[in-house]
Amino acid sequence: MGKRGKSNRFNVLLNYKLWLSSMSGEGIISGEVYTLLLEIKDKGSLKAATETTGLSYRKAWGDLKNAESLLGYELTHKTRGGKDGGRSVLTSQAHKLLEAYAALEEKLDDAVEEAYRELKKKMES
Amino acid sequence: MGKRGKSNRFNVLLNYKLWLSSMSGEGIISGEVYTLLLEIKDKGSLKAATETTGLSYRKAWGDLKNAESLLGYELTHKTRGGKDGGRSVLTSQAHKLLEAYAALEEKLDDAVEEAYRELKKKMES
DNA sequence: ATCCGTTATGTATATCTTTGCATAACGAAA
DNA sequence: TTTCGTTATGCAAAGATATACATAACGGAT
Numbered sequence: 115m116g117k118r119g120k121s122n123r124f125n126v127l128l129n130y131k132l133w134l135s136s137m138s139g140e141g142i143i144s145g146e147v148y149t150l151l152l153e154i155k156d157k158g159s160l161k162a163a164t165e166t167t168g169l170s171y172r173k174a175w176g177d178l179k180n181a182e183s184l185l186g187y188e189l190t191h192k193t194r195g196g197k198d199g200g201r202s203v204l205t206s207q208a209h210k211l212l213e214a215y216a217a218l219e220e221k222l223d224d225a226v227e228e229a230y231r232e233l234k235k236k237m238e239s
Numbered sequence: 240m241g242k243r244g245k246s247n248r249f250n251v252l253l254n255y256k257l258w259l260s261s262m263s264g265e266g267i268i269s270g271e272v273y274t275l276l277l278e279i280k281d282k283g284s285l286k287a288a289t290e291t292t293g294l295s296y297r298k299a300w301g302d303l304k305n306a307e308s309l310l311g312y313e314l315t316h317k318t319r320g321g322k323d324g325g326r327s328v329l330t331s332q333a334h335k336l337l338e339a340y341a342a343l344e345e346k347l348d349d350a351v352e353e354a355y356r357e358l359k360k361k362m363e364s
Numbered sequence: 365a366t367c368c369g370t371t372a373t374g375t376a377t378a379t380c381t382t383t384g385c386a387t388a389a390c391g392a393a394a
Numbered sequence: 395t396t397t398c399g400t401t402a403t404g405c406a407a408a409g410a411t412a413t414a415c416a417t418a419a420c421g422g423a424t
Contacts, residue, residue: 126259126267126310130347134251142251161370170413175372185251192371195421199369214361218354222255225350229343236339286400295383300402317401320391324399 124237128230132222135184142184147177148215151208154190160202249362253355257347260309267309272302273340276333279315285327 133144146169153163164174182189189208194200204212258269271294278288289299307314314333319325329337 126261128343129258129260131256133254135254136251159370171371172373172414173412179372193421194371194419195368195423196370197368197423200371200420200422202371210362214358217361218253218358221354221357222347222350225347225354229346229350232346233339233343236342237335284400296401297384297403298382301382304402318391319389319401320393320398321400322391322393322398325390325392325401327401 122238124234128226128233130222130226132219140180140184142181143211143215145219147181148212148219150174150178151189151204151212154202155204155209155212158201158203159199160190160192163202247363249359253351253358255347255351257344265305265309267306268336268340270344272306273337273344275299275303276314276329276337279327280329280334280337283326283328284324285315285317288327 131145134142136142146167150160150163150167150169153167154160157163157166160174160178161171164171167174169177178189185207187207188205189211190202190204192200192202256270259267261267271292275288275292275294278292279285282288282291285299285303286296289296292299294302303314312332313330314336315327315329317325317327
């Protein structure tokens with residue numbers, strides 16, 4: 115280690131959280147809903163999706179409903195009944211949203227990482 | 240208005256929130272603490288700062304203490320007593336942090352705005 | 365016609381966060 | 395040495411969020 119040791123190491127992490135909101139400010143889509151949609155896409159049902167994401171069915175269902183109501187369109191085609199009980203399938207708009215959101219997150223991850231490096235440099239100087 | 244009207248306008252806003260945390264994840268500095276520090280710098284006391292920022296003294300004090308404990312150094316020189324009761328003045332490290340944070344926020348504001356434009360374009364296509 | 369497991373939703377419970385007192389400690393200035 | 399307004403901190407109360415539980419509705423497959 116260098117002359118001054120690690121005395122002024124800036125040992126903190128930079129975190130961020132994204133969400134989409136309506137003009138009036140209510141929350142719509144956060145990372146949580148994003149991963150929920152990914153899981154629904156994979157598993158084919160909301161219930162199954164909640165089991166892997168860890169949130170309660172009640173909340174996941176509410177979040178999804180909220181998101182759809184504020185976006186103004188459905189994110190999943192929902193069917194009830196049948197031997198399997200029913201299923202949830204992403205709409206084409208949901209697919210589009212997932213794609214767009216993934217690109218956005220990647221872009222911002224990069225920006226945050228770079229900003230963090232600069233922050234750190236400043237704080238350690 | 241154009242041929243298809245505004246039917247697929249993506250009428251949502253992109254929001255984000257930044258915070259610094261310790262390695263183990265506890266929150267340290269959020270925008271709230273940042274504006275609190277700005278206000279302290281301006282007003283010279285924590286109490287006065289809470290009056291303009293709107294948070295309760297109890298919480299502001301706790302947040303500040305938490306931030307200092309996790310950073311490992313003081314963000315304010317605190318004095319009690321005197322006709323004026325006491326005061327809080329930013330440390331040099333706090334000044335440095337404010338500067339760095341402001342730069343960081345500006346950078347990310349730009350990145351988010353750009354990312355939002357792309358998101359919007361994708362969602363409206 | 366019956367069954368099954370999922371969607372759908374209300375309500376009560378618990379958990380987490382913030383606020384609101386209350387009250388002590390402090391110490392420079394008058 | 396008394397005074398004043400701030401820092402400092404515990405604890406109860408209030409608010410906000412999330413979870414848990416209960417229960418209905420549904421309808422394709424058997």
